[in-house]
Amino acid sequence: MKDQTVELLKEYGINPTSQRVRIYDYLASGQGHPTVDEIYAVLQRDGHLFSRATVYNTVNLFLEKGLIHNVKVEANETRYDITSAFHAHFKCTSCGALFDIEMEEPLMADTAGFRVDRTSLVFSGQCPVCQAKAAEV
Numbered sequence: 001m002k003d004q005t006v007e008l009l010k011e012y013g014i015n016p017t018s019q020r021v022r023i024y025d026y027l028a029s030g031q032g033h034p035t036v037d038e039i040y041a042v043l044q045r046d047g048h049l050f051s052r053a054t055v056y057n058t059v060n061l062f063l064e065k066g067l068i069h070n071v072k073v074e075a076n077e078t079r080y081d082i083t084s085a086f087h088a089h090f091k092c093t094s095c096g097a098l099f100d101i102e103m104e105e106p107l108m109a110d111t112a113g114f115r116v117d118r119t120s121l122v123f124s125g126q127c128p129v130c131q132a133k134a135a136e137v
């Protein structure tokens with residue numbers, strides 16, 4: 001259990017149970033933008049026998065407290081992201097992976113009275129790995 005994570009969860013007003021710390025550490029470990037099912041599957045594989053409901057409730061608590069963000073690329077799928085600085089996403093249409101793309105937050109030319117709370121930008125195409133695979137065939 002990472003002390004750093006314990007401190008971070010406390011900072012966000014979240015009681016740092018060992019399950020919550022594990023789930024956060026998993027989210028922080030990669031760039032994968034996992035879904036609840038993926039988090040659940042990985043933790044199961046690593047021998048952490050949390051229920052899917054625990055993962056779901058924990059992720060929702062993190063979300064509610066502003067510790068993580070959700071990313072919706074497909075209408076029927078919610079992914080989670082711990083990077084809080086603005087960035088765009090790139091969805092590979094071949095392998096389905098979602099990548100972070102560093103980018104300045106775009107501004108509306110004229111806000112016309114709208115208040116922007118959140119900007120979401122998703123590009124789609126083929127990632128370098130899939131392009132290389134396609135070139136081999």
Ligand SMILES: [Zn+2]
Binds near residue numbers: 092093094096127128
């Ligand atoms: Zn790909």
Ligand SMILES: [Zn+2]
Binds near residue numbers: 081083087089099
């Ligand atoms: Zn991201």
